Amino acid sequence: MKLGLNLGYAPPGTNPAELTPLVKLAEGLGYDSVWAAESWGTDAVSVLAWMAAQTTRIKIGSAIMQIPGRTPANTAMTAATLDLMSGGRFLLGLGTSGPQVVEGWHGQPWGKPLGKTREYVEIVRAALRRDTVEHDGEHYTIPYHGPGESGLGKPLKLMLRPLRADIPIYLAAIGPKNVQLAFEIADGWLPIFVQPERFHDAYGTPPENFEIAATVSVLVGDDVDALRDALKPHLALYIGGMGAKGKNFYNALVRRYGWEDAAEEIQELYLAGRQRDAIAAVPDELVDAVALVGPKERIRDRLEAWKETPVTTLLVGSPQPESLEVLADLLL
Numbered sequence: 001m002k003l004g005l006n007l008g009y010a011p012p013g014t015n016p017a018e019l020t021p022l023v024k025l026a027e028g029l030g031y032d033s034v035w036a037a038e039s040w041g042t043d044a045v046s047v048l049a050w051m052a053a054q055t056t057r058i059k060i061g062s063a064i065m066q067i068p069g070r071t072p073a074n075t076a077m078t079a080a081t082l083d084l085m086s087g088g089r090f091l092l093g094l095g096t097s098g099p100q101v102v103e104g105w106h107g108q109p110w111g112k113p114l115g116k117t118r119e120y121v122e123i124v125r126a127a128l129r130r131d132t133v134e135h136d137g138e139h140y141t142i143p144y145h146g147p148g149e150s151g152l153g154k155p156l157k158l159m160l161r162p163l164r165a166d167i168p169i170y171l172a173a174i175g176p177k178n179v180q181l182a183f184e185i186a187d188g189w190l191p192i193f194v195q196p197e198r199f200h201d202a203y204g205t206p207p208e209n210f211e212i213a214a215t216v217s218v219l220v221g222d223d224v225d226a227l228r229d230a231l232k233p234h235l236a237l238y239i240g241g242m243g244a245k246g247k248n249f250y251n252a253l254v255r256r257y258g259w260e261d262a263a264e265e266i267q268e269l270y271l272a273g274r275q276r277d278a279i280a281a282v283p284d285e286l287v288d289a290v291a292l293v294g295p296k297e298r299i300r301d302r303l304e305a306w307k308e309t310p311v312t313t314l315l316v317g318s319p320q321p322e323s324l325e326v327l328a329d330l331l332l
Contacts, residue, residue, distance in 0.1 A: 001313065002314070007023070020050075024054065038064070044065050048090075061093050100244065221294070299326060
């Protein structure tokens with residue numbers, strides 16, 4: 001199992017450039033990749049370009065670049081440029097995000113995300129191959145024809161010559177249909193909040209030789225209760241607040257793991273504006289199920305369950321240098 005570092009997106013009031021020492025530490029420890037995310041704050045591309053310039057070997061991955069935030073042609077340009085400038089180190093992670101972000105931030109219709117993702121990946125791959133891009137689908141028409149067209153659009157192909165035409169494409173997916181789409185059309189998959197014992201029950205069986213880069217929160221220390229409590233706000237936010245009722249994919253995932261009552265209570269409290277109560281409602285056992293917390297020996301024991309999954313890269317989500325060091329000592 002390879003190791004990666006997931007920087008996530010920068011919390012309000014922080015600067016992702018401050019994470020450069022952590023990225024350099026990961027590279028020095030032998031980590032395979034570093035990933036950056038975006039929601040409606042810091043973008044992933046700028047952070048990855050910065051980190052690529054500060055490193056020499058570690059791969060750089062987007063987890064994720066939001067599909068509604070960029071045309072597929074622009075994503076292909078960005079991917080090819082980052083890959084070229086980093087010397088072939090870029091991994092393209094894509095995802096739709098949830099309807100609140102898609103419509104509330106990007107001003108795009110939620111629509112049919114499965115069909116849109118399929119077309120998007122098809123166009124990105126064609127552009128990276130330097131095909132002349134022509135696409136007439138339900139979601140994308142290239143060259144554009146329709147209301148307001150000038151009639152001057154002509155099919156084009158990418159001007160730069162990509163270092164790699166086959167830049168790996170990963171999809172972030174949680175729901176069963178999205179996960180199956182990732183298995184079908186992508187090179188890899190980016191799951192989050194994995195409970196290793198319920199992996200196949202929740203997701204099914206991936207194809208042979210399929211890359212799975214799973215993010216896990218890690219905190220190392222002797223006070224297990226305090227470490228769990230430090231992670232509960234993050235879990236409560238996603239389970240309770242990342243989406244409306246019936247459209248929160250993280251909530252649905254926790255329910256598939258068997259935590260129906262906890263998921264219901266956390267969401268009810270969070271959406272009622274009772275965030276502190278929602279945080280307090282996150283069970284200790286749920287934190288232990290999806291995270292790695294405690295002293296080195298406790299984490300080592302918990303990793304045995306992860307080794308039984310098809311996960312190929314464990315993405316460490318942690319601000320602690322010691323967490324990176326402990327995972328490197330245990331897995332590399």
